[in-house]
Amino acid sequence: MKPSFLEQIGEQLTRKLASSSSRRGVLGRVGTAMVAGGVFPLLPVQRARAAAGNVAARAADVTTLSDFERRAQSSDPTKCNYWRHCAIDGVLCGCCGGGIHTCPPGTQPSPVSWIGTCRNPDDGRSYVIAYRDCCGRTTCTTSSDCECNTADREMPIYRPQTSNDIIWCFGTTSAAYHCSTAAIVGQAE
């Protein structure tokens, strides 16, 4: 199997390090850094700067972000522009008595779902989001502000795992659609 890009980079770095330094020398420098870190604990300001630097580094590609990603917010999950809603199509369960990963009373979560990959503006990381429909009740009637239809990386129905036009109510008592949640599955690779 051909090594991945990251594996190639890792291998090159390792070889370079090995060729330019003795193993003991490396251990010595790492040990010095660990001791120094203990003697001079990082101040909160420095930590904040470091964190900001990381986000800035991840945000450096702002020119390539989608319009949704540029405008996404992380404070109100009952709005369509909440960052996890980058590829949702439906009514937000948080507007219907449920929450971002909670189905409203009397409904059932679908055991299967479509997924999206959305960027969190707070940490600049991308996460895999499971858009699980809540089923078994007629469609939630709520504010039109809670009816969302976004499409970052959304694919046609012949790629169903990332297609958001499907009523994902398979395996529930009935396929009546009520609303949609947006649960974090994990960090995207």
Next chain:
Amino acid sequence: MTCFSRSRYLLLASVVGMGVSMGGMAKAIPPVLQPEQSDVASLPPMGDHSVLVATGEQSFTLYDGDKGRILGTLPADMVDNIAIAPDRKDIYVAVTMWSRGDHGTREDFLRDYDAHTLDLTHEIELPPRGLAVFKQQNLELSQDGHWAFVFDMSPATGVTVVDLHEHKAARTVDIPGCALVFPWAHDGFSTICGDGSLTNVALAGSNVNVTHSKPFFDANRDPVFEQSQVDRKTGKALFISYTGQVYPVTLGATPVMGKTWSLQVAAGQPAAGMGQQEQAWRPGGDQPFAWHEADNKLYVLMHVGGYWTHKQEGTEVWVYDITTQHLLQRIDLPSPAKGITVSPDTANPQIYAMLASKKMAILSATTGQVEKTVEAKASGISIVPQP
């Protein structure tokens, strides 16, 4: 009466009497209105300027495009699918419902309505079918009117072939990894698959022969729209990708791929790429395409945006000559539209634009002028009869 004095009563009576007699001099007393019989309207043969609009997530509403008036209504929830028979004598609705509203026994069936009376004439039982937001490509009919093809998803995918002459489901064909229906000119249909290929199903009596094409588009990076178009009379399809690449394919057991062209290059612009901030005119919406088969023109709902804006409403309709692959016309819409369709006539074709405001704008396809605007409560989807 006890409150009135006799004199006041006489005065009042004389004033009323004068009013009646003066009115009588000016105008004859109108005849008494006659009792009426309740009756039911029926429809003339379906004209070219008829359009069925998905309205209010509960119904399809049939409009007269010339008058902008409602002709009748068919019941259909947001996940139901609808199709007009090629001879325009029947309208079919594929339905899923539960016996007790949101629970109970699930029933899937195909309803057959008489297009003249809108009476329900048959209900054909179906196996569980796919439930997705309605797209025309979920329910298609063979050009001879013999077969209906119903896309199923459970979530395994298949197509149920319904014999419309016998009024019964004939069989279900599994199409693993594939979806939607694009009918051939005769006896078969193709479906789009997740690897960018087609699965092709030839009907041979009660049997089917299934073949697979090689991938012809990049499904990972630039998939073709579900709402890609097919000319049902010829079986020629135009598969159109998110970036605007057009893949002409003559459908059949062995599909014949034509030369790919670009909606943007055909308009004298650079081909659109896949950058999220790469602004370009792109196709998009709930129903972005309409193929006027008699004129061989493709109408496309276009907007300016980056990649992944394939659901965004369009601000203009671009009209292409499919034969020469050139842009003929750009039509400004009164406001952004979610979907379009075009009447099949050549004399005075109309564009039906389902606006984001839920109004329907009826435009002359020739001049681009708005002829009517209707408070239709429209979603993005509408269908018209075939030529």
